[in-house]
Amino acid sequence: MHTGTRRALLLHLAVLAGLFALQFVLPDYHHRNLARILVLASYAAGYNLLLGYTGLLSLGHAMLFAAGLYGAGLAVQLLGVNAASGFAIGVLSGLALAVAVGLVALRTSGVAFMIVTLMFSQAAFLTTLYFAAFTRGDEGFVLPEASRQYQIGSFFFDLSDPGTRYNFALLLFAACLMATFVLVRSPIGRVLVAIRENEQRTTMLGYHTFRYKLLALAASGAISGAAGAAYALLFSYVGSTFASIQYSILPLLWVLLGGVGTTLGPLIGTVLMFYLVDVISGYTSAYLLLVGVALVLLVLVFPKGILGTVRAKAAPWLP
Amino acid sequence: MAAVTLLATEGLSRHFGGVKAVDGVDFALDRGEIRAIIGPNGAGKTTLVGMICGRIDPSRGRVRFEDRDITGLSAWARVQRGIAYTFQITSVFGGLTCFDNVALAAQRRVHGHRALDREVARLLGRVGLADRAGVVAGVLPYGHQRLLEIALGLALKPKLLILDEPTQGLSDAEIDHFCALIRDVAAEATVLLIEHNMAVVMELAQRITVMDNGRILAEGAPEEIRANPQVQEAYLGS
Numbered sequence: 001m002h003t004g005t006r007r008a009l010l011l012h013l014a015v016l017a018g019l020f021a022l023q024f025v026l027p028d029y030h031h032r033n034l035a036r037i038l039v040l041a042s043y044a045a046g047y048n049l050l051l052g053y054t055g056l057l058s059l060g061h062a063m064l065f066a067a068g069l070y071g072a073g074l075a076v077q078l079l080g081v082n083a084a085s086g087f088a089i090g091v092l093s094g095l096a097l098a099v100a101v102g103l104v105a106l107r108t109s110g111v112a113f114m115i116v117t118l119m120f121s122q123a124a125f126l127t128t129l130y131f132a133a134f135t136r137g138d139e140g141f142v143l144p145e146a147s148r149q150y151q152i153g154s155f156f157f158d159l160s161d162p163g164t165r166y167n168f169a170l171l172l173f174a175a176c177l178m179a180t181f182v183l184v185r186s187p188i189g190r191v192l193v194a195i196r197e198n199e200q201r202t203t204m205l206g207y208h209t210f211r212y213k214l215l216a217l218a219a220s221g222a223i224s225g226a227a228g229a230a231y232a233l234l235f236s237y238v239g240s241t242f243a244s245i246q247y248s249i250l251p252l253l254w255v256l257l258g259g260v261g262t263t264l265g266p267l268i269g270t271v272l273m274f275y276l277v278d279v280i281s282g283y284t285s286a287y288l289l290l291v292g293v294a295l296v297l298l299v300l301v302f303p304k305g306i307l308g309t310v311r312a313k314a315a316p317w318l319p
Numbered sequence: 320m321a322a323v324t325l326l327a328t329e330g331l332s333r334h335f336g337g338v339k340a341v342d343g344v345d346f347a348l349d350r351g352e353i354r355a356i357i358g359p360n361g362a363g364k365t366t367l368v369g370m371i372c373g374r375i376d377p378s379r380g381r382v383r384f385e386d387r388d389i390t391g392l393s394a395w396a397r398v399q400r401g402i403a404y405t406f407q408i409t410s411v412f413g414g415l416t417c418f419d420n421v422a423l424a425a426q427r428r429v430h431g432h433r434a435l436d437r438e439v440a441r442l443l444g445r446v447g448l449a450d451r452a453g454v455v456a457g458v459l460p461y462g463h464q465r466l467l468e469i470a471l472g473l474a475l476k477p478k479l480l481i482l483d484e485p486t487q488g489l490s491d492a493e494i495d496h497f498c499a500l501i502r503d504v505a506a507e508a509t510v511l512l513i514e515h516n517m518a519v520v521m522e523l524a525q526r527i528t529v530m531d532n533g534r535i536l537a538e539g540a541p542e543e544i545r546a547n548p549q550v551q552e553a554y555l556g557s
């Protein structure tokens with residue numbers, strides 16, 4: 001039991017150390033990509049908490065990512081708050097939206113839950129278009145340069161500097177990874193997994209499963225919001241594409257590819273899918289088709305994903 | 320003996336379409352007893368205890384537990400008040416280890432890694448699965464899954480432990496072990512046992528309730544029930 005936990009902890013720390021070291025050897029192009037991937041992998045980690053550990057398949061996570069993105073972006077753009085406050089507002093936006101949606105959507109399950117989350121997310125997407133006066137809709141807006149530079153004590157940060165950007169992205173990912181690691185190894189995580197396996201039975205052990213599902217969705221929303229906020233602040237762009245259905249499907253794909261219900265799967269899935277799309281889009285603009293095909297193939301022939309398969313075959317201690 | 324009523328139902332009924340699965344049952348249980356409910360297939364036993372533990376909503380009637388009306392309480396809240404139910408059809412968490420199964424049931428009561436480890440080990444030992452902690456429950460033989468199911472029930476430290484056909488599919492040796500276990504449990508909890516195996520019923524139960532067609536046909540000590548002609552006709556007839 002506990003040797004497994006220690007081994008898993010060491011593995012997670014080694015992965016984080018490796019990611020830290022990579023910034024010194026990667027060429028510019030990949031350095032920039034990896035910063036972006038780390039933010040998206042954080043988003044995937046938030047998605048995985050709900051799908052992988054609680055068994056709830058949402059088709060509306062784009063609204064949570066976008067809540068963070070717009071929460072941070074609009075606060076910086078319109079209210080002129082600094083980047084740190086913008087980030088906090090983004091996290092809270094994701095959290096609050098997740099709780100509000102959860103109070104309604106979690107009364108359903110299975111396919112109905114997928115449809116309800118999808119509809120909420122489409123409504124959020126349309127909202128970003130409707131308020132184009134503030135959001136500039138599809139076209140989006142770029143954050144002012146000054147908002148991305150700020151001072152904490154005697155430290156000066158410039159988020160447009162690639163090195164700073166990379167390390168903030170890594171910090172976000174490390175926080176999300178370790179938070180999910182601790183959560184899934186905790187008694188609460190055990191209950192979430194039990195709900196995934198058999199909700200009725202979990203109820204008969206004295207758990208009010210609705211509360212736990214709401215908690216999982218809230219945590220997932222906060223992490224998705226954090227990723228969205230970081231995306232806005234680090235890459236300086238806020239647009240409604242990020243609220244579209246595409247950004248609800250992508251985390252599903254990343255998580256399925258990397259291994260649903262594994263803490264490190266979302267990272268692996270995001271890296272692979274990012275570069276796959278990168279390569280393919282050099283040849284064709286129909287990369288969404290590829291996303292669709294990959295999704296179907298994964299579900300049909302490779303449901304455990306990469307790390308899920310490794311865990312089943314060789315490393316049962318993987319969290 | 321100054322019996323204290325732990326559980327009582329009043330006019331409890333459940334209809335499925337035209338089927339009166341349970342039909343106006345007044346059933347009472349004293350604190351500390353081991354009670355068996357027997358009756359032919361489809362008599363309404365599972366439905367009755369389902370309404371007691373909150374898995375099934377009654378069509379009519381009330382349930383009282385420790386002098387409180389719990390009819391409106393959800394199943395999880397009844398579990399928290401001390402009513403545990405083990406399923407007729409084994410439904411342990413097949414994808415989780417035995418350790419995690421029992422830990423799930425125990426962790427609301429026992430906090431901290433070490434204490435939980437110890438408690439789970441104790442409970443697994445109590446049902447004879449001490450060496451199975453790391454095994455995924457789904458691959459256990461059926462009899463062991465039934466024992467694990469009982470360990471889950473015990474882990475809740477219930478005031479009332481409801482066991483729905485716990486010995487179904489167990490070997491003779493396992494049944495002996497089970498009977499010893501239940502006698503041991505009865506020191507701490509009231510036990511309500513639905514059971515088809517008459518040897519087990521006669522050995523364990525202090526009182527027996529006989530159900531037929533959704534109603535209580537007879538109730539009494541084992542020897543009274545054995546001697547009851549109505550019961551012999553309806554059930555023990557063989």
Ligand SMILES: Nc1ncnc2c1ncn2[C@@H]1O[C@H](COP(=O)(O)OP(=O)(O)OP(=O)(O)O)[C@@H](O)[C@H]1O
Binds near residue numbers: 361
């Ligand atoms: N969910 C349901 N829908 C419709 N009918 C049901 C349902 N559950 C039980 N019944 C019916 O209610 C009656 C009582 O069933 P119940 O399962 O309570 O019997 P039982 O005494 O537990 O039988 P057994 O010994 O076979 O377990 C049966 O006629 C059964 O077919």
Ligand SMILES: [Mg+2]
Binds near residue numbers: 364365366407
């Ligand atoms: Mg039954």
